[in-house]
Amino acid sequence: MKNPIIELEGLTKCYGSVKAVDNLSLKIDRGEIFGLLGPNGAGKTTAILMMLGLTEPDAGNARVCGVNATSNPIAVKRKVGYMPDSVGFYDGMTGIENLMYIGRLNGIAEHEIVSRARATMETVGLGGEMNKKTSAYSRGMKQRLGLADVLIRDPEVIILDEPTLGIDPIGIKEFLMLIHRLSSQQGLTVLLSSHQLHQVQQVCDRVGIFVGGKLLVEGNMETLSRNLFGEGSYVVQITFRDASPGFGEHVEALRNLESIRNVTIGESSMEVSCSEDVTPDIVRFLVQKGLNITGVHKKEFGLDEVYHRYFENNQTKHISNERSAGLFQRSFFKRNNA
Structure with missing residues (x-):
């Protein structure tokens, strides 16, 4: 990491006998979209609360934008925008009225509050809905307004919890595209906490x-796949019109090519595992041997395979203890934000 903006070192937090966060060390670079992926109750929100200075770690430290979150939480809050999983607004006020109210609470000058609120509503795609009362907003619109709530403060980092x-x-796709665009255009650092695999994979670096x-x-994803599946992390699936004479000999010769780790033969197909992507070399070799190829498909290991390989079997073991920690977290957060 050349320019980390979030630095967590040995971050640990216990609720009674439950260790909600256990020796967490992580660096997130400026301008990066980082996905913190885990099941409900994994400890993600506890880690976020420590980054924001809303709860103190039992060990370790969190530095955000160069500021120690525990010893100087107010300075962190000036630089970081946080959007929890459920955002509340005053239903009797319009979207822009809610946003202007938030802007005033954050010290934005009165002479610029209207123009800044309007510009932010346009940025999140609510320009045409800004004068509607939030009681008429859909869940997706409220999440966009929650993002506007974060952005009007002009933060360096935004943290999005589920x-x-x-x-x-459709709303999910649009929201994720918005996050990606904001990060690339404005250089925002984004920490996105979620248990939704596909969504995280879509948008995160x-x-x-x-x-x-x-x-x-x-x-x-390339690093995670290689760590999990080793030298066979590249897989090419090839289908043939027929198995011509000498098919088996050609397969044996293919095994001897550099980077080939394994070849599995089907009736009219084969699956080749490689240590690197040598798909063109494989196809060229088989065509030269006179085999009639009808299809070539590179199999990519996504977050689904990574997710299940790492902790599918551990999820049940941890979930009951994590739920009790989660109850404590929620009550603590409500008390400190009342």
């Missing part, structure tokens, strides 16, 4: 898999 819960598939309070692994 931001797409309860939104329909890197992913951290978090379960039972522990960060099991972090990296981009």
